[in-house]
Amino acid sequence: MAVAVDTSEKTDDFVRSGLSTSEIITEYFLGFVPFIWSLLFPLFVFIAVIFFTSKMATRSEIIAILASGTSYRRFLRPYIIGGIMLSAILWVGSRYWIPKANAIRSNFQQNYIDNRDPSKNRTMGNCYECYYLRTDTNTFVGIKEFDTASKSSRGFFMEKVKDNKVVYNLRAERMRWDTAVKKWQLINASERFIDSMKERLSFHDTLVINLNIKISELRKDNYLKDKLTTPELVEYINLQKLRGGEGLSTYEVEKHRRNATPTSVFLLTLIGVVIASRKTRGGSGVHLALGITIAALFIIADRFSTVFATKGNFPPMLAAWLPNIAFALVLLWLYRRTPK
Numbered sequence: 001m002a003v004a005v006d007t008s009e010k011t012d013d014f015v016r017s018g019l020s021t022s023e024i025i026t027e028y029f030l031g032f033v034p035f036i037w038s039l040l041f042p043l044f045v046f047i048a049v050i051f052f053t054s055k056m057a058t059r060s061e062i063i064a065i066l067a068s069g070t071s072y073r074r075f076l077r078p079y080i081i082g083g084i085m086l087s088a089i090l091w092v093g094s095r096y097w098i099p100k101a102n103a104i105r106s107n108f109q110q111n112y113i114d115n116r117d118p119s120k121n122r123t124m125g126n127c128y129e130c131y132y133l134r135t136d137t138n139t140f141v142g143i144k145e146f147d148t149a150s151k152s153s154r155g156f157f158m159e160k161v162k163d164n165k166v167v168y169n170l171r172a173e174r175m176r177w178d179t180a181v182k183k184w185q186l187i188n189a190s191e192r193f194i195d196s197m198k199e200r201l202s203f204h205d206t207l208v209i210n211l212n213i214k215i216s217e218l219r220k221d222n223y224l225k226d227k228l229t230t231p232e233l234v235e236y237i238n239l240q241k242l243r244g245g246e247g248l249s250t251y252e253v254e255k256h257r258r259n260a261t262p263t264s265v266f267l268l269t270l271i272g273v274v275i276a277s278r279k280t281r282g283g284s285g286v287h288l289a290l291g292i293t294i295a296a297l298f299i300i301a302d303r304f305s306t307v308f309a310t311k312g313n314f315p316p317m318l319a320a321w322l323p324n325i326a327f328a329l330v331l332l333w334l335y336r337r338t339p340k
Contacts, residue, residue, distance in 0.1 A: 031104030049272035106223035252316035
């Protein structure tokens, strides 16, 4: 169903791309299907548990199990084991497998869809490709209009600070990557050494420097958090903190979400059992309606907390885990009210 809906939405993009059907499948849907699977996996498990357990309750099988002397906790044991197994599958997948699929999907999105969107395909004139980084605790670097194709920029400066005072300043009209020596080369550079009450200035037509910045760091990628595996994501966050990067809340939320979402599978499994194990006059329909309502509330809570973390000052870890905390309390309340 997701593939059918997405295909109808992107039909014009597929036609404009000029790719064959097999190429669209391998270059887009091969990544889209695991993405949508991981996104809806908790709901799949939740609805499946409700549907299956509700059928047992409608046929009075649960009443017979409990009447035979089996405790309610013993009745829950298979669900607990199954929930843990499914949570483990999603945990491993979200850390290693799903990011690989997201790389396929997002590359197609960037190459064939976003490049025609004026709001996403920004030009160099507004300095979209400008960077201000910290290479170490005392050195700050500014790079203007970096071009990934030519591996060069139209402006560069570097400052070194000691005791809250600038002691060294380096500026250049252009900077490019020298593939021969694997270092950065500055064109028309000027160095300024500042020492107490005096300073020394020198000019260079070309100057080769060993800058602690990789070319891979100089890129703007709106889908980067989805492409990185969890070890790569943690490494990227630590590096950006060292660089003094901003806007890391999105990456922090993504890191914690990859642990919180598998946990939600386990919680929703138990909530589904507790809801559907009670025999009602409405049968499975009542259970499914209640389950879908709870699932919708869970998704809304998850989206709200994520937005508050990325756009506000909400702690990323709390944003990722808050829906689980809330629904753990709901699970406890439902469990106490369930006939046993």
